[in-house]
Amino acid sequence: MQFKDIIGQHTIKRHLVQTVRENRVSHAQLFLGPEGSGSLALAVAYAQYINCENPSENDSCGTCSSCRKYQKLIHPDLHFSYPFFASGEKDVATVYMDAWRTAFLGNPYMGLDYWRHQLEAGNKQANINIAEAHDIIKKLSLKAFESEYKVLVLWLPEYLQTQGNALLKLIEEPPEKTLFLLVSENQDGILNTIISRTQLVKIPKLSSDDTKQYLITDKAISEDRANEIAFIADGNLQTAVNLLEEDTHPYFDLLISWLRFVVTDSGLNIIRFCEEDFPRLGRENQKNYLLYTINVFRQVLLMQTRLSQLVLLNGKELDFVQKFSENFKKEQLELAVGLLEKTHYKVERNANPKILFLDLSLQLVLIFKYQTFPQGTQYI
Template sequence: MQFKEIIGHDLVKAHLISTVRDNRVSHAQLFLGPEGSGSLPLALAYAQLINCENKLEDDSCGQCASCRKYSKLIHPDLHFSYPFIAKHKDDHAATFMDNWRKAFFNNPYLGLENWRQQLDAENKQVNINIAEAHEIIKKLSFKSFEAEYKVLIMWLPEYLEKEGNALLKLIEEPPEKTLFLLVAENQEKILNTIISRTQLVKINKLSHQAITSYLIESKHLEESEAREIAFIADGNVQEAINMIDLHTNNHFDLLVRWLRLVVQDSGLNIISICEDELAKLGRENQKTFLMYAINIMRQIVLIKQDLSSLVFLPSHELDFVNKFATHYTLEQIEETINLFETTHYSVERNANPKILFLDLSLQLVLMFKYKTFPKGTQYI
């Protein structure tokens, strides 16, 4: 993996490259960014640059023996650790290395749910067990086979619970030329004793434009479809890829027609659109529709807060959110977002879609038409 293959993050790339060029590579670093932002490929590209035999000014060469092995994830001095489901007490990450390579090559921006599917996890919980912690200590105690640095990339150290204490001394005082790169999404779930021993590399979510360009250039989507998917994905490449095969290009039209019936309290028509259209979208399309609706409402919140400069939408969507913002209060919009998020949660758990969307519609009618909020919310 080379930096030039990774979407966006020019400032982060420049920082990482400068640490290698100036010989300021910290032995333990925490790449912290939301799912699908590119933290994992950035960590791998960084490790590849460090061990590249013919470094370029702004990237690894991609041609030397080390780079070729890194590109196939088979370098003997490159080690991965990640959450998995231990079928036996002695299982460790290397047991699932073939699954890991397949998942990474399929999508370097992979999220936990996609990794769980690769493992056929069903309802089982993944974690990084004590056997894996001991295996890490064992592997990193050996001398390098051929590279200058031994590198361990640990994906989602949030799933390393008390077992992580076994690694503290190794992280604080590692063998010479040993590099720890932790790739995390939620800092609050990482052991504080590990955070205190690492240098933070903050990765922001990708912009809508960056994902739009990626979808057009790499996935060959039409610009209008790419923009809508990027808007719903909200910086998450994994989510964008998940949505490519779904029919999302009619979400705006469906949302506008549905909300128009809601604010007019058009009872029979509301029942009809819930049963004949929303309920028949299919679970994954229902989830993306609700995420699209949530993002639209968030743009309206920005306009209500006089932050229109942060709203980047196509003209027809921008016209809709501007008009909607003038008719309804901030409290109504925020409660709508809460209702959409609750409904999304219920869709994930296979609730009856006809009942679910009809109930949601009736709650929206009460709020928009009659200014009656759900119990527990401040009334107007």
Template structure:
């Protein structure tokens, strides 16, 4: 994998390249970034650059023997560790290496849900077990086979339990020319004993423009790209997932829903909830996520923070009109109802009943200007 295959993150890429040029390669590094930021892809591209036999100014060459093997994730000095759903207590990451290569080659922005789809996970919990920790120690105890560096990329160390303490010695005192790259999303869930032994590489969420440009270059219309980039909130894994869903215009659907509820048009609301119930679970989640994001932007506009709003021009115009008939208290109450609905959709609630119930709550808030029992909103 080369740096040029990774969307955005130019500052992080340059920092990584400079560390190699200036011979400042730390033996243990933590690539910390939110889901969909590309931190896993950056770690792989960095490992490929370190091992490249003909390094270019801003990337690995992509054609030398080492790069060709890295592009297939099959270099003898490249090792991976990751959470898996063990069937037997002696299962390790190596048991699932073929599925792992297939998953990562298919999607540079692999997340745990995507990885689960390549395995027979059933209801098992993902983890990195003690057998895998022993396997890591064994791998890193050997000298490099072909390259200058032996590299181990550990994805989601958050799934290391106390067994992770068995890795402390190999992290702190590795064999010469060993590179240990951890790729994480949540710093608070990593063992402090491991965290303190690594050099931090912060990877921010992707920019809206970077995601939009990528989607347009890969066949999305400008409108669809803008909507998906906005909804994904810097998460490329989410953005790619949305491109696989039906190309619904969430903005028009959401505005239609609010208009029906504002006008208390029961004859329109009921067939509309039927329509929403047939969207499919992922589209329902995306639709609700869009609604939550749109209402949040309306709150920012109401608060006079228009400079923080990131809506496409047409939707910004709609939002400016919306805040003339929907005050801050109503916006907050609507957002809460949508968040609760999203929670229940994720847990397979009956969509027809769910969307009808939410519609009734929105009618109370928008038409009758009353709030759900137990809510603590102060109307303007």
């Protein structure tokens, strides 16, 4: 993996290259970025650059012996740890290494759901067990085979619970020329004792322009379709890839019809929507529709706060955002976004869509029609 192969993130790439060229490589770093931002790919490209035999000013060479092995994820001094769905207490990450290589090389922007699907894990819970922590200690206690640095890329350390305490001494005082690159999506889920021993590298979500350009150039889709997907994905390339595999649905038209019934408190039409239209979408498209609606409401909030230059929509969607921003208050929109996010969370966990969307619709009726706040609802 070379930096040039990673979409966007130019500021982060320059920073990482500079740390190597100025000999300021910290032995333990936490790459913190949302799903689909490229944080895992950046960590691997960084490790490849550090161990490249003929690095340029901006990237690894891609042709030396070290780079060729890195690009296939078979370098003896490159180690990976990640959540897996153990079938026994003694399972470790290397048991699933072939599947990991296939998954990463096919999709370096993958999220946990994608990884779960590769392992056909069903409803099993992901974790990094104590056997894996002990295996990490064993692997990193060995001398480097070929390169100057041994590197451990630990993906999603938030799944390393109290077992992570076994690694504290190793992270704080590693063997010479040993690097820990932790790649996380949720800092709150990581043990504080681990965070305090790492240097933070914050990675932002991808810009809509970067996502759009990738879809047009690499996936050969139309500009209009790329615009729609980039808007819904909101910087998550994994979501964008998922959307490419789904049928096209007129989310905007569906949103307009639904909101018209909500703001007029048209009960029978709301019930019909919740019993027929929403379930017909299927779970993945329900999630995508909710993401689309959340992003539209956020665009309305931008319009209300006089940040129209940040609004990404155009045409009839822009007209809707302008009109909606004139008729409803900021507090109403914030509450609506909070309810939509909670509904999206529950859809992911296979809750009954008819009940979920009916409950959501009725709460939105209270907010938009009667300007009352459902009990227990808090500002986001």
